[in-house]
Amino acid sequence: MVDEATSWEVLEELVLAGDAGAVEAFFRALPAAERVIAASRLSEEARVGLVESLSAADAADALALLPEVQAADVLDDVRVETAVAVLQEFPSDAQADLLGELEDARAERILAGMQPQEASGLRALREYEKDEAGGLMTTDHLALSVWSTVGEIVDRLQERADEIEDLDVQYVYLVDDDRLTGVLRLRDLLLARPSKAATEVMIAEPSSVRDDASVDALADFFEEHAYLGVPVVDGDRRLLGVVYRGALEGALRERADRDLRRSQGLLAEELRSMPLLGRSRRRLSWLSLNVVLNVVAASVIAAFEETLSQVIALAVFLPIISDMSGCSGNQAVAVSMRELSLGLVRPTEALRVWRQEIGVGLANGLALGSLVALGGWLWQGNPWFGLVVGGALAINTVLAVSMGGCVPLVLKRFEVDPAIASGPILTTATDMCGFLLVLGLATLALPYLG
Amino acid sequence: MVDEATSWEVLEELVLAGDAGAVEAFFRALPAAERVIAASRLSEEARVGLVESLSAADAADALALLPEVQAADVLDDVRVETAVAVLQEFPSDAQADLLGELEDARAERILAGMQPQEASGLRALREYEKDEAGGLMTTDHLALSVWSTVGEIVDRLQERADEIEDLDVQYVYLVDDDRLTGVLRLRDLLLARPSKAATEVMIAEPSSVRDDASVDALADFFEEHAYLGVPVVDGDRRLLGVVYRGALEGALRERADRDLRRSQGLLAEELRSMPLLGRSRRRLSWLSLNVVLNVVAASVIAAFEETLSQVIALAVFLPIISDMSGCSGNQAVAVSMRELSLGLVRPTEALRVWRQEIGVGLANGLALGSLVALGGWLWQGNPWFGLVVGGALAINTVLAVSMGGCVPLVLKRFEVDPAIASGPILTTATDMCGFLLVLGLATLALPYLG
Numbered sequence: 001m002v003d004e005a006t007s008w009e010v011l012e013e014l015v016l017a018g019d020a021g022a023v024e025a026f027f028r029a030l031p032a033a034e035r036v037i038a039a040s041r042l043s044e045e046a047r048v049g050l051v052e053s054l055s056a057a058d059a060a061d062a063l064a065l066l067p068e069v070q071a072a073d074v075l076d077d078v079r080v081e082t083a084v085a086v087l088q089e090f091p092s093d094a095q096a097d098l099l100g101e102l103e104d105a106r107a108e109r110i111l112a113g114m115q116p117q118e119a120s121g122l123r124a125l126r127e128y129e130k131d132e133a134g135g136l137m138t139t140d141h142l143a144l145s146v147w148s149t150v151g152e153i154v155d156r157l158q159e160r161a162d163e164i165e166d167l168d169v170q171y172v173y174l175v176d177d178d179r180l181t182g183v184l185r186l187r188d189l190l191l192a193r194p195s196k197a198a199t200e201v202m203i204a205e206p207s208s209v210r211d212d213a214s215v216d217a218l219a220d221f222f223e224e225h226a227y228l229g230v231p232v233v234d235g236d237r238r239l240l241g242v243v244y245r246g247a248l249e250g251a252l253r254e255r256a257d258r259d260l261r262r263s264q265g266l267l268a269e270e271l272r273s274m275p276l277l278g279r280s281r282r283r284l285s286w287l288s289l290n291v292v293l294n295v296v297a298a299s300v301i302a303a304f305e306e307t308l309s310q311v312i313a314l315a316v317f318l319p320i321i322s323d324m325s326g327c328s329g330n331q332a333v334a335v336s337m338r339e340l341s342l343g344l345v346r347p348t349e350a351l352r353v354w355r356q357e358i359g360v361g362l363a364n365g366l367a368l369g370s371l372v373a374l375g376g377w378l379w380q381g382n383p384w385f386g387l388v389v390g391g392a393l394a395i396n397t398v399l400a401v402s403m404g405g406c407v408p409l410v411l412k413r414f415e416v417d418p419a420i421a422s423g424p425i426l427t428t429a430t431d432m433c434g435f436l437l438v439l440g441l442a443t444l445a446l447p448y449l450g
Numbered sequence: 451m452v453d454e455a456t457s458w459e460v461l462e463e464l465v466l467a468g469d470a471g472a473v474e475a476f477f478r479a480l481p482a483a484e485r486v487i488a489a490s491r492l493s494e495e496a497r498v499g500l501v502e503s504l505s506a507a508d509a510a511d512a513l514a515l516l517p518e519v520q521a522a523d524v525l526d527d528v529r530v531e532t533a534v535a536v537l538q539e540f541p542s543d544a545q546a547d548l549l550g551e552l553e554d555a556r557a558e559r560i561l562a563g564m565q566p567q568e569a570s571g572l573r574a575l576r577e578y579e580k581d582e583a584g585g586l587m588t589t590d591h592l593a594l595s596v597w598s599t600v601g602e603i604v605d606r607l608q609e610r611a612d613e614i615e616d617l618d619v620q621y622v623y624l625v626d627d628d629r630l631t632g633v634l635r636l637r638d639l640l641l642a643r644p645s646k647a648a649t650e651v652m653i654a655e656p657s658s659v660r661d662d663a664s665v666d667a668l669a670d671f672f673e674e675h676a677y678l679g680v681p682v683v684d685g686d687r688r689l690l691g692v693v694y695r696g697a698l699e700g701a702l703r704e705r706a707d708r709d710l711r712r713s714q715g716l717l718a719e720e721l722r723s724m725p726l727l728g729r730s731r732r733r734l735s736w737l738s739l740n741v742v743l744n745v746v747a748a749s750v751i752a753a754f755e756e757t758l759s760q761v762i763a764l765a766v767f768l769p770i771i772s773d774m775s776g777c778s779g780n781q782a783v784a785v786s787m788r789e790l791s792l793g794l795v796r797p798t799e800a801l802r803v804w805r806q807e808i809g810v811g812l813a814n815g816l817a818l819g820s821l822v823a824l825g826g827w828l829w830q831g832n833p834w835f836g837l838v839v840g841g842a843l844a845i846n847t848v849l850a851v852s853m854g855g856c857v858p859l860v861l862k863r864f865e866v867d868p869a870i871a872s873g874p875i876l877t878t879a880t881d882m883c884g885f886l887l888v889l890g891l892a893t894l895a896l897p898y899l900g
Binding site (some may be wrong): 033190191264280284286288334338343364 | 486517608636641703720721726730738751762766781783793803807817
């Protein structure tokens with residue numbers, strides 16, 4: 001068994017020593033989890049060497065383990081012939097994605113090394129956004145003439161058996177003058193008599209999506225239909241490719257991942273193997289925005305310095321109320337985000353959500369407020385002190401859940417991404433309100449707090 | 451076009467009026483997005499009425515739109531015969547999941563209405579956890595004797611064509627005395643000569659997973675193999691069922707969803723249609739924990755009341771430093787969670803992560819600290835004041851990213867779910883350190899701050 005802690009270092013040495021055979025043998029012997037770690041930790045130089053040493057198929061497997069940005073970096077640095085050979089091991093949608101990460105000049109040099117027809121297909125695919133049907137489709141599908149018998153189709157498949165071996169074939173698409181007219185499932189071919197006309201067995205007028213259909217439209221489609229793939233057509237119903245369920249699920253997972261990352265202020269993808277200053281800058285843009293918002297919120301405290309200096313114990317409760325209200329608000333945000341993504345609520349229904357949140361806000365505000373009021377009273381030995389801090393928290397909890405529930409819907413309605421914007425808007429607002437409530441109530445009650 | 455705002459109210463009225471035909475026609479005419487909203491907003495009584503009114507297939511479609519808890523509630527309230535009929539429209543793994551949500555007595559009454567063989571299969575499936583191979587597998591697979599020819603197998607499939615029509619068949623499994631010995635893909639059957647022995651065409655010694663394999667093990671498997679499904683076997687290699695890629699992806703998505711929810715302190719699934727007090731209680735358990743942690747952190751402020759009363763302007767910076775450090779720490783948590791889930795880092799490598807975070811911490815701490823120091827200096831007209839607040843933020847940023855990077859790894863190593871525990875541990879620790887740094891440094895520099 002290879003020593004886990006250093007298997008990537010061994011690999012690095014083998015690659016840099018230039019013994020392609022040893023590299024290949026070693027890489028193949030690594031368990032999958034080790035391969036991911038090894039591939040991602042090699043120096044850039046060694047990663048390029050690794051891909052040059054392996055067979056095209058193994059090199060493609062290695063690249064597929066890496067995050068897309070890193071894989072594209074490698075394709076940028078290997079010889080053009082290697083890039084062409086490795087790229088051709090990927091399905092067409094992944095080829096287009098990887099080429100999309102490269103600079104245009106480099107991508108064109110790689111495309112020039114491919115079959116002209118293949119290259120022009122990829123150029124067309126590169127035009128699509130990554131998250132529309134055209135960008136998620138593969139063009140490696142089987143399209144045959146609709147004017148055939150089942151037997152003829154099976155014969156055609158048997159002729160192309162080698163090619164099909166590599167494809168993820170589930171359906172045969174039937175076209176009439178390039179236009180999609182029917183779909184045959186492999187099982188239909190298997191179960192029908194060879195003499196039958198394809199038109200008798202096929203699913204006629206099959207469902208399809210346009211090439212510019214969004215991820216959401218595709219998600220709706222696959223939710224409604226239990227298909228493994230859907231054909232993609234242009235405005236004239238010409239068959240362009242196929243989006244498989246797996247590609248959509250990958251896109252949805254990537255989006256969920258991105259939303260989670262963004263909610264923590266990582267707007268661009270970060271890997272710890274990236275250069276330090278780039279990583280620092282990626283995080284700083286978000287933090288700088290937060291400093292500004294924090295200063296705005298804290299300026300409320302500065303306005304009440306007079307009150308605070310007379311009842312210094314209030315300073316202990318300011319961060320507590322800020323943090324607790326943020327928590328309550330974020331819970332409401334999370335429920336709204338989930339209901340939006342499940343389609344259980346429409347972006348226009350903020351009022352409905354608010355009516356449903358206000359009850360929870362009142363109940364939780366009362367509970368948390370009482371707890372904090374009791375604590376404040378006992379600590380300072382003054383019921384008025386407890387009333388001020390507990391009351392402020394209770395009212396602010398109601399405000400926080402009301403805003404937290406509605407903010408994602410309102411943002412979505414105005415087409416701002418709620419995963420990014422909900423957090424900072426909510427936190428700033430609840431902080432300001434919270435500080436204003438504690439210190440404002442304290443100013444009113446000042447005669448009883450001394 | 452149906453008025454979107456009230457289509458569910460119309461449906462509610464139709465259901466309660468008891469006209470099954472009108473209900474069915476109306477429900478079928480609704481677009482998919484409207485069906486989700488309609489099904490989820492009906493009163494419990496109407497939801498039961500809806501399922502009783504629709505055909506079993508339509509009712510199953512309606513239930514599939516609802517979150518699992520709600521769907522199970524409906525199955526709890528409809529007539530047993532309806533529950534049996536509707537349940538049979540689901541694949542076996544979904545049947546087992548839904549039955550798992552019901553009380554044992556109710557589940558047994560429904561199982562008693564099924565074919566004895568089917569019921570005993572479902573009883574066995576109910577024993578599995580939802581997130582192990584046994585709980586994700588479907589038992590609706592095709593298992594035939596390995597001692598057949600390709601032609602015989604195609605004949606058997608043609609005999610069972612009606613049954614296969616409803617199944618998501620991609621593979622035929624070949625068994626010898628119940629033990630898994632080979633796999634045939636539909637395309638192999640299509641492309642091979644009928645007289646060939648199955649053993650010549652099949653994939654021999656096929657990959658399989660044990661029934662107690664975890665979601666992570668399955669994810670590793672599907673990452674390594676481009677299969678659509680994997681057979682599940684017991685300790686004696688007896689074939690039990692098949693886990694499809696789609697079922698695994700569903701389980702992974704559910705887990706990501708749960709992690710996101712949990713990171714906001716929603717430990718149990720919440721829907722706004724649930725009763726108010728239950729929703730309030732679900733959120734309160736988390737908030738109560740947070741109050742306690744907040745009080746612990748804020749007690750540091752109480753200990754420095756003397757210093758604070760002399761330099762009241764410090765109170766403005768306490769929430770800023772608490773919030774900023776929390777932000778920086780959570781960014782590091784998010785990067786670590788992602789690298790853990792991609793397999794780019796092992797839980798034992800906290801030291802490695804720390805070395806990679808410290809640089810970002812120093813860079814960002816310096817940047818943010820300088821900004822806040824400058825602001826503090828200008829505002830108070832005292833460079834020492836700026837030094838205290840800026841220095842505290844700089845040091846605390848380094849501490850926050852160090853802890854944020856390592857905490858998820860350490861938690862994972864001790865098998866605590868990092869999605870739940872990272873946030874509160876980190877926030878409490880960075881708050882305490884932040885308050886201690888600001889007020890401690892201020893106490894040391896007190897002579898220069900007056």
